[in-house]
Amino acid sequence: MIMIDLALFHGMFLFSLLCVQGAATIRTRGASFASSVFNLMNAIMGSGILGLAYAMAHTGIIGFCILLVGVSCLAAYSIHLLLKICDQTGERLTIDTLLNSMSSYLFILKSELPAAINSFSNSENTGGAWYEDGRLLLIIITLCIVLPLSILPKIGFLGYTSSLAFFFMVYFTVVIVVKKWSIPCPLPHNISNSSDSDCTPKLFVISSKSAYAIPTMAFSFLCHTAVLPIYCELDRPTKARMQNVTNVGISLSFLLYLISALFGYLTFYAHVESELLLSYDRYLPRDVLVMTVRLAILLSVLLTVPLIHFPARKAAILILFGGRPFSWWIHTIATLVILGVVLLMAIFVPDIRNVFGVVGSTTSSCLLFVFPGIFYLKISNQNFRSFDSIGAIFLVVFGLIVGVFSFSVIVITWVQGP
Template structure:
């Protein structure tokens, strides 16, 4: 590898704060704001711990990929399950990234003077294909993930700009949005589903071995330093983003926080543009993982990029991303990759006494992961979360605010 510690750290952060960050304010709505913040710190801790545990397992088993690690510990069945998750999670994530790109950038272009409905720039199909051919495909053709370090740095800078936009609007726009008292209760019944959304936002395990292998000095000590710093920065950004987003819109918070801002809000439009670019720059990291399951890297990259783009053109509702991807992917794909598989592999490989701290913590994380995956999936099926898409929120029309204030419960 030829990646320094900083470049590897940027890649980890970019992998964490990808498309999932815009759903974090909604996870506060699901869990209850105080409990949601605590859960977010908890998921961040588990992410940090299990990423390091993965590399420890790799060292113990003398393996250099996630698939090899699982195959050595749980045989062919484990290998097939992991490979399926390793491919489907980033592949579906890439679909969500292009849905975001198409829906976000068309809203931005609609704000340009002279761009009327029917213009090619307002056609999400055109935007998706254009960004795929011009941006995401060329970047995804890199053979070395270390080369994405600078791309990830740009993505991080844009994410901080987006965070500033959200913080500014918390101060300037929050008074316009009516609040109810139950918006600030400690815990709500959808807390388990909120963990799924958080797991979807924080997962970076599927490309951890790739980033670790790109280091100039791939040692456990270096990896631990990178992981601690990267996850710490990611959780700070995520908590501030989630808190500011929820404090602005409270019980009206949507699965995509940018759906909450008014169409004529130029600052929010700038934030949407930055977010669209950030998602484009995150796409290649997911593509690298899907390539890893095959030795035919270059042909597979083209196949992935061109196959999923036409497929998602038929998805006309943004709810697909918010409900199906964030929730179902969170509990069925992210939870096993973050909570269950790393700890299960380590427990089988560990040579420590059963009461060693790593074994005890691994058992606890494994149990929590199994609970979240089972209960979260059942709740997602029985009580799917709704969201609006493309509709102007009522508080964007001042005449409607007084009416909603009068109908809010005391």
């Protein structure tokens, strides 16, 4: 999987050069600073926010805060290295979103769509209606909506929906805070085995499930594939200006992540689900705010999948077929294969924490820590004793250790069972 990710990363790297060289002559005015921050936050914040409360439940409040600060700082530093590479190579690359992220978005649709339909239908029927089967709904949604949008050669018009993503996440966070006061603690005994002792927040927690924490955080801050396109389109682009965009975007995302994770954890404590919205189904199954939050996130996720698919397909075609002229046959086959693989992953993975854990410990760790460090060491002409070279080595070593350790613990947990 790591070799595939490296190939995709390299393919996107090459594709970026071609895109920038073709677009440089027609670029007239770049995006404003505020617009760039907004776009970066849209790239940062995604389905990972749903798993952070679960991560806090299994690391403790202080442990979670320490890890979240560490991962966010390393994310900002690895972007610093990417920007230095751009300046040293004389190119501003346009690398777009990662293939593996699609599996998490489709998994959200699989797990949330049946609950959303049941909520809005106001039906008490639990007799196994077709719309209660998340896998069937996922296949229908993929064939009827995702595939037609993904197969288009240009899908730039979907960018209009990205402006809503940030407001969806703010709305999500506000609702999580408000609903903290709507669910009592201890939780109702007819629903869970909660007791008064479960209402005491834990500051530090260490268990086998703690292995999901850093991969989930890495997945949540994975925006590196969108940094360079934003850099390319930034008005008056300089490394310092783009670094400021990065720092502001990561800081605001960090704030929303921390607030939503904290209040989600303080609502359910150890009983929080690996996908936060599912926790509310047992206690507030017909709540209007929760229903609208679920719908907003589903809409955001649904329209994000084609946007992620487009650059992943371009990178794969570039790797396999080089600079050949556009072919509908190659374009269509690549679209079907990529969507088919991602759809199978989303259908057969039983728990979203496995998506966050596996993707976070492999793909996200590589893109967040390992690849920026490796490419900086390979391309940079600085001495290995320089500050950034030492930092790059640290990122590579840290990413490998975290990825291997987390993935090993996750696999062992799967083998041992519940």
